[in-house]
Amino acid sequence: MDNTTLPIPNSHVGEAIDLLGGDSAVAKMLNVRPWAISKWRKSLPPGRVLWLAEKTNWRFTPHQLAPSLYPNPMDGIPPNFIQDPDAPAASDDVQPPVGGTNKGSKSARMVI
Secondary structure: OOOOOOOOOOHHHHHHHHHOOOHHHHHHHHOOOHHHHHHHOOOOOHHHHHHHHHHOOOOOOHHHHOOOOOOOOOOOOOHHHOOOOOOOOOOOOOOOOOOOOOOOOOOOOOOO
């Protein structure tokens, strides 16, 4: 019996391909045959890692798709897609100024 090991398929690659519509849809994007994309499920070509991550809008990071090529979880991700963990959460909850506005008067008066 042969003791050589085959590459373990990366489930993230398959999920990314499926997110984009499957082998045929990805093949159409690249003008290749679907069987070529089906091979990616076993071994993603290094030159397609960033392409696939970008096409999924970075839902799958290069690290998830090819951890041996991108060992750091933030490797390959454009800076505008990296969220600073120390930054406050974005909020669209804008509160009006206290006391409202006095559009009709030339100066704002404090009402007690």
